[in-house]
Amino acid sequence: MLSDDLSWFLILADSEHIGDAAAQLRMPQSTLSRRLGRLEQRLGTTLFDRHGRSLTLNTRGAALRRRLRAAVIQLDLAESEVLRLLDPETGLVRFDFMHSFGTWLAPRLIHGFVDDHPRADIHLHQGIGRDLIARVRDDEADVALCSPRPEGEDLGWLEVLRQPMAACLPSDHRLAHRRRIRLADIASEPFISTPAGFNSRDLLEGIAADEGVDIHVAFESDELSTVAGLVVSGVGVALLPADDPYLQLPGAVFIPLTTRRTREVGLIWRADQDPASTPGLFLDSARRVLSLMS
Template sequence: MHLDELQWFVVLAETEHVTDAAAELGISQPTLSRALARLEEQVGVPLFDRVNRRLRLNAYGHILLEHARRSISEIRTATERIAELRDPDTGTVRLAFLHSQAGWYVPDLLRRFRTEAPRVRFGLFQGAAHEIVERLAGGEADLAITSPRPEGFRWRGLYMERLCLAVPREHRFARRSRIRLADAGAEPFVALAPDFGLRQLTDELCVEAGISPPVVFEAMEIPTMEGLVAAGFGVAVVPVPRPERAEPGAAYVPLSESSARRQIGLTWHADRPLPPAAARLAEFIMQNVHEFE
């Protein structure tokens, strides 16, 4: 069943006159009559009653007319949405990012980008690194801002985050200018859940330091960790926060290990071309890397 023939049928159903419908469509009467015959053969019933050499839409025809109008409308909408998606000025970008980037980096990035491309729309998702990779792999995200670098995807490093040990304000480590992770081996730790990238990095740093601290709570977000640290539940390895986002009840002591850092990067599917709007955002990010550090 061809879309053109469905559109012809709708016009014929509305006019109930072959000559008038053919003239409106700009096709010959025989062409329209053959198209109607094919359509009736496909559905298995006549769609019009022939009364005194005129057509009258019958009950079968009314059913097809209802669904034909709906189908044509849906296809037009889909075509318009595809055209918008292909337009770098009006398309939609599906962007995934880490929870830790939601507080400042991503909002600042999107605010600046929208001054350049105000009609681009966004579908946003924040989650753990493994959830972000799943979305990229499944085609549910175009771009992602994440860490660590996922295997099998394109990658552009954006900036480095130094890691520190968050401790309660009154803790004996709070006044130190720097600390070795090994010094905190006997402290209770608050950490992210095991499938988070930062937790995996924390575990690796603990192995390097030769410690195996007790984990008293596994959180889903860094602010939760920091809040529990401030409440005296333990210490935590977290990125050095921006001053305005620091937990007032916690002190942040830089870790002395050179490996105590993580790279935040932009990643996308290696074998799938980016939609134009997503490609435009990726180019904007890469051209302005240092503006967002």
């Protein structure tokens, strides 16, 4: 790397003496002089003012020394980082997850990994399911917790859970006493949902299509907890996972929905990923955490 190829110039620039630099580098003075001559010829300028065997670094040589020293530092850091990444216990995993798992499921997986591998680094990113799938495919993330399951054989998949869907209603709603409900029963009411492109919105629209009803989304939020909070406020109804513990707000009731659709949740990763890598260790840790949860 550059730190090896041009380290001689930095030594010469610091000593400003051919003999002293050659002794430090353990090479003949003539060899060092030829290296300097070739470098100056390539650059088309002198880098030192000559005074016999003594040299004085000129402004052009000082500029080169400053830039080379900065480059050597960066290259040495890069080499150290590569060597660190070769050890999965001190490497990096880039973990993505959907917003709705940020309050409960993702933290459990993160905590389990940090406990198992305290010297490893973990970078986190939140987004919607479609974007997270694209990030894994584009090598911008290593592992993602998302929904729904992506198509194609280029990604691995570990099913985490299947969440049944429920109608989330204010506790004083006229249908709050029901044991089960169809979407058609509340289709005429204003809905609160996530924006278009989010998996929860896709499920709502898919179930509406299944039942042949039209719905009106009056309010949108990226966060399912906010959706549940708006239901409690009485401005509308929502379709939410029935078993998410962090959505069970006082003042809201969750009535199981009559539908074959569920929210399929899982971990994805690139199929060609090395199982012995740091992301591989993360997946092993996630499997252990999930087994304890089941």
